Amino acid sequence: MSDETAAGRSGAAAGVAQGALVDQLGLSPRGHRGAATNPAMVQTLAALRRLYLLIQQRFPWILLGAIGAAAVGVYRNGGWTLMGQQIKNALVLGGIYALVAVGYTMVYGIIELINFAHGDVFTLSGFYAYLIAGFFGGALGSLATGGGLGLVAALVILFPITMAFAGLTGMVIERVAYRRLRDAPRVAPLITAIGASFFLEGLMLLVFGADNKPTGLSTWITGHAFTIGNVTVDWKDLLVVGMAIGLMIALGAFVRITKLGKAMRATAQDRNASLLSGINVNRTISATFFIGSALAAAGAIVYSMYFNLIQWSLGYRLGIIAFTAAVLGGIGNIVGAGIGGFIIGIIYVFGGSLAGGEWSDALIFAILVIILTFRPVGLFGVDVTTRA
Amino acid sequence: MILTKRLLPIFGVVGIAALSACGTSSAPSSSGSGSGSLASCQGTITVASDLPLTGGDATDGPPVEKAAHLAVTQANANKALGGCTLKYTSKDDATVLKNGHDPAQGAANITALSSDQSVVGVVGPFNSSVAVAEIPVASQNHLALISPSNTNPGLTQAGTNPDVNTASLYPGPHTYFRTIGTDITQGQILSFVATQELKFTKAYVIDDQETYGRGLATFFKKYFVQDGGTVVGSASLPGSTKQFQTQISDAQSKGAQVIFFGGTSGNGCGVIRSQMPASVPLLGGDGCQDDKFITDAGTNAVGAEVTSAPDASKLPTATQFYTDFKSTYNEDGTESPYTPYGFDAMNGLISAIKSVLLANGGQPPSDAQTFRDDVVQQLHSLNYSGATGTVAFDTNGDTTHAGFSLYTINGSKWMPKELLTADATGKVTVAS
Numbered sequence: 001m002s003d004e005t006a007a008g009r010s011g012a013a014a015g016v017a018q019g020a021l022v023d024q025l026g027l028s029p030r031g032h033r034g035a036a037t038n039p040a041m042v043q044t045l046a047a048l049r050r051l052y053l054l055i056q057q058r059f060p061w062i063l064l065g066a067i068g069a070a071a072v073g074v075y076r077n078g079g080w081t082l083m084g085q086q087i088k089n090a091l092v093l094g095g096i097y098a099l100v101a102v103g104y105t106m107v108y109g110i111i112e113l114i115n116f117a118h119g120d121v122f123t124l125s126g127f128y129a130y131l132i133a134g135f136f137g138g139a140l141g142s143l144a145t146g147g148g149l150g151l152v153a154a155l156v157i158l159f160p161i162t163m164a165f166a167g168l169t170g171m172v173i174e175r176v177a178y179r180r181l182r183d184a185p186r187v188a189p190l191i192t193a194i195g196a197s198f199f200l201e202g203l204m205l206l207v208f209g210a211d212n213k214p215t216g217l218s219t220w221i222t223g224h225a226f227t228i229g230n231v232t233v234d235w236k237d238l239l240v241v242g243m244a245i246g247l248m249i250a251l252g253a254f255v256r257i258t259k260l261g262k263a264m265r266a267t268a269q270d271r272n273a274s275l276l277s278g279i280n281v282n283r284t285i286s287a288t289f290f291i292g293s294a295l296a297a298a299g300a301i302v303y304s305m306y307f308n309l310i311q312w313s314l315g316y317r318l319g320i321i322a323f324t325a326a327v328l329g330g331i332g333n334i335v336g337a338g339i340g341g342f343i344i345g346i347i348y349v350f351g352g353s354l355a356g357g358e359w360s361d362a363l364i365f366a367i368l369v370i371i372l373t374f375r376p377v378g379l380f381g382v383d384v385t386t387r388a
Numbered sequence: 389m390i391l392t393k394r395l396l397p398i399f400g401v402v403g404i405a406a407l408s409a410c411g412t413s414s415a416p417s418s419s420g421s422g423s424g425s426l427a428s429c430q431g432t433i434t435v436a437s438d439l440p441l442t443g444g445d446a447t448d449g450p451p452v453e454k455a456a457h458l459a460v461t462q463a464n465a466n467k468a469l470g471g472c473t474l475k476y477t478s479k480d481d482a483t484v485l486k487n488g489h490d491p492a493q494g495a496a497n498i499t500a501l502s503s504d505q506s507v508v509g510v511v512g513p514f515n516s517s518v519a520v521a522e523i524p525v526a527s528q529n530h531l532a533l534i535s536p537s538n539t540n541p542g543l544t545q546a547g548t549n550p551d552v553n554t555a556s557l558y559p560g561p562h563t564y565f566r567t568i569g570t571d572i573t574q575g576q577i578l579s580f581v582a583t584q585e586l587k588f589t590k591a592y593v594i595d596d597q598e599t600y601g602r603g604l605a606t607f608f609k610k611y612f613v614q615d616g617g618t619v620v621g622s623a624s625l626p627g628s629t630k631q632f633q634t635q636i637s638d639a640q641s642k643g644a645q646v647i648f649f650g651g652t653s654g655n656g657c658g659v660i661r662s663q664m665p666a667s668v669p670l671l672g673g674d675g676c677q678d679d680k681f682i683t684d685a686g687t688n689a690v691g692a693e694v695t696s697a698p699d700a701s702k703l704p705t706a707t708q709f710y711t712d713f714k715s716t717y718n719e720d721g722t723e724s725p726y727t728p729y730g731f732d733a734m735n736g737l738i739s740a741i742k743s744v745l746l747a748n749g750g751q752p753p754s755d756a757q758t759f760r761d762d763v764v765q766q767l768h769s770l771n772y773s774g775a776t777g778t779v780a781f782d783t784n785g786d787t788t789h790a791g792f793s794l795y796t797i798n799g800s801k802w803m804p805k806e807l808l809t810a811d812a813t814g815k816v817t818v819a820s
Binding site for chain 1: 442443444446484487488594597622623624625626628629630631632633634635637638640641642658659662663680683684686687
């Protein structure tokens with residue numbers, strides 16, 4: 001848990017973490033911790049500190065270099081075909097991670113809480129989609145598989161309804177588990193967040209059983225869109241990536257342009273001042289949960305269309321990976337979370353392809369640790385005035 | 389209390405005397421004729437099963453559990469132990485945490501069963517990883533453990549699996565038995581199927597990181613290379629893995645003609661099948677052969693070839709079992725090939741108990757540990773004609789007739805294609 005709380009300090013955390021390290025090394029400029037006197041020691045510590053600062057400042061380039069090296073490795077293993085194939089896989093996974101990561105980052109931005117239930121809202125949305133798709137005796141499914149126009153109609157029905165249900169779920173979670181603890185010590189809502197997560201997982205286990213549930217959504221969209229070299233791109237692939245990027249742009253515009261979006265940014269910046277200037281803070285925070293959960297639902301729908309199977313425990317691991325994406329992009333930063341999602345997708349797939357799939361998870365969490373140690377603000381930092 | 393302590397050695401001496409007397413005067417192995425002397429038998433003897441019954445394994449354990457239960461019900465109805473009755477206890481080694489079989493839960497179950505003095509033997513476990521946790525507990529408590537389905541060779545044969553320290557599994561006597569062949573045989577047979585029958589030369593191997601899955605994948609690789617094939621790549625993924633495209637893309641780019649999955653359906657065998665191109669076949673072991681695979685794999689299920697326990701559904705010796713199973717549970721009992729093996733494992737155990745009673749003058753040994761030791765001893769020399777054939781074990785506790793059937797999906801059901809056996813040199817022959 002300490003990782004997450006450390007990440008939680010966002011803007012100030014870099015300074016704090018660095019200060020703590022400097023203090024430990026006895027190099028504090030304030031000199032109130034017993035300063036090292038041995039000159040060799042002072043030199044070593046100074047070198048370590050320079051290394052630390054170097055890694056911190058050059059972090060994006062180091063990451064880029066590592067991904068580049070991995071890409072070369074993948075190319076050497078299987079040429080352009082494998083490379084193209086894996087980039088496609090990475091974008092699909094990355095799109096889903098991005099959609100989930102945005103929910104983490106928005107909630108963090110506005111109430112400085114890691115919403116652990118978010119991964120489970122993702123899974124629950126998958127079940128919503130499954131239920132809605134099968135509601136009128138599977139009428140939606142037959143509409144979708146019937147033909148081009150029917151598919152569009154089915155998607156236009158499925159997406160908003162599922163997203164609305166998921167959004168309401170998010171709002172209820174905020175109302176029940178977080179609102180009254182908004183001014184409590186930070187660990188209190190963290191605990192209720194974990195509680196909400198367990199509750200949702202237990203609920204899904206109870207209602208839908210332990211087995212993988214085939215949602216049937218994978219039959220909705222079939223067929224190849226186009227072929228580049230030896231890599232075949234399916235319509236499904238385009239849908240995932242298009243959905244992720246499209247929704248991200250829409251959200252960015254929403255936060256910038258609309259009144260509610262402005263209210264979100266204001267609340268994120270200073271809750272009390274927002275209150276004073278007449279912003280309904282409760283409603284704004286509810287809206288944030290609604291939007292974050294709705295985006296996770298969009299992710300869950302495209303996930304179901306891609307992988308078909310949904311299981312109660314799915315969101316746990318996927319949630320942690322998406323959370324890493326949010327931290328990588330700079331938690332609180334919406335665009336960062338989106339880009340972070342795609343970068344994590346690339347790392348996950350390239351790493352898995354090169355080092356063997358058993359290292360994929362370890363790699364992701366190693367990156368989480370490295371970011372929290374060297375660059376808690378993430379790749380893009382948080383512009384405090386625009387975070388929401 | 390004091391009285392009992394003083395009397396115990398006396399009982400012990402009497403017991404040994406009775407045993408040796410039996411050994412000289414009558415032949416206890418002729419089990420059918422001796423029931424007359426069991427009429428005076430008094431008491432309740434507990435037999436148990438430990439299988440995964442819930443979660444991701446809900447299609448694996450329950451039919452075997454029902455079959456084991458049926459064996460006990462029938463034995464009681466037929467008064468197989470004369471005046472003594474059998475009590476049946478069922479334990480579930482699946483947990484919510486693992487969404488299926490959980491070694492820690494299995495060990496806890498065997499500890500609980502061991503501490504119950506009336507328990508003399510257990511049918512189970514289903515999974516090799518659970519067996520690794522349970523065998524030491526059973527061994528320490530002298531409790532017989534008969535698995536219908538553990539295939540990892542390291543459980544009984546030292547040095548066959550680097551992941552399993554066989555010697556450390558037996559702090560006490562060797563009380564572990566199984567009615568199925570090992571993954572050495574299964575690996576040889578799968579390699580034979582891949583290279584000789586399907587004519588593949590390039591395979592990509594994935595395992596689920598568990599004792600069973602890793603072991604099977606290792607043996608498959610070994611024999612596949614021996615038979616002239618090339619393993620173009622491999623990956624070892626945790627059972628919670630839901631996305632396999634990275635590995636599938638790798639396999640395709642390396643020209644793999646087949647993907648081999650060492651693992652169970654609960655750990656992704658059906659999931660990976662659902663994400664593979666239908667044109668690439670999937671090869672796997674007995675962990676994949678269940679209904680969960682078919683549900684998970686969906687429209688892609690066809691094109692999977694897996695080995696599992698020798699199909700008994702067509703054996704004349706099993707007809708009665710399937711009829712009884714159907715009339716008791718209103719299920720065919722053919723969903724899992726292991727179902728009749730659960731029945732035979734329990735009947736083998738009951739047969740051993742019966743031999744002990746007969747050898748002890750028709751009464752259960754007064755000392756619980758002596759009773760358990762005697763049951764284990766009788767199991768070592770067991771020769772029981774069951775639904776699946778003769779149930780007998782070698783010195784390692786392994787079944788004496790090892791083979792596997794090859795199954796394919798036909799009309800959304802697993803159908804046996806052929807029975808294959810391997811001899812001691814690893815030469816595979818198609819038996820039927």
